[in-house]
Amino acid sequence: MKATWKTINNLLGNVKTQFTKAFMIDGKQTSDPVEISDRFNEHFSTIASELVKSIPQSDSHHTEFLHSRSPTSMFIFPTTPTEIKNLIHEIKPKSSSGMDGIPGKVIKSTPDNILIALSHVFNLSLQSGTFLKAFKISK
Template identity: 30%
Template sequence: VINSERKPKEKINLPTELDIQGTLSSDPIKMADYMNNFFVNIADDTIHNNGQTTGQAMLLPVDNPDIPVLDLYQTIRQEVSRVMDSLKPKTSSGYDGISAKLLKTCKEELIDPIVDK
């Protein structure tokens, strides 16, 4: 209510026509098909226009002395348990969709696969 009194909503005008191969079309199905086709093919078209093939390696490994070697050490069950116990029991989740609360609840089932050699 307050926002509607303070400032009227601005009407957003969306495009109603699309230039499809030189012809203006207002048919929503044709517009959607054209846009879907464009976004499905744009990556392959760009790669082709740049003289690359999809099977070609995009990045080659480079030895860089400025990047230190990553050494990973085995962990033990108690360390993983301690880290999981230290998590705040939040119900919000990250990109993986797993909350800290769920992780703590399933701790015993998860520890062994994490530390498995």
């Protein structure tokens, strides 16, 4: 069976390619894994600063390229209690919970007066650029 698939793959041009373990570094061929990994590290750790040098200077301010605030986006503050209520409404009412341990069913039953406090906390977080560790974890 293996030989059959090998023949079919050869006919289709799906031949496994073999990669070389040797690289040309400074005009000489090397297969030393430490030297190769060091060169890759050097390249990828300096490429960003090299690219930044090639970007032309601009007299325009970055805000000129930003579009107006999306009325449905919670990520450009200030967010409103209504936005939070709409996002909570989209949560699936499951009994499983997230990293906070609160099931979706409980979150969906959140009283409206808590939405004002949530909105305030989210806006402070966005304004200061400070986020709780729990906000950075997905499950």
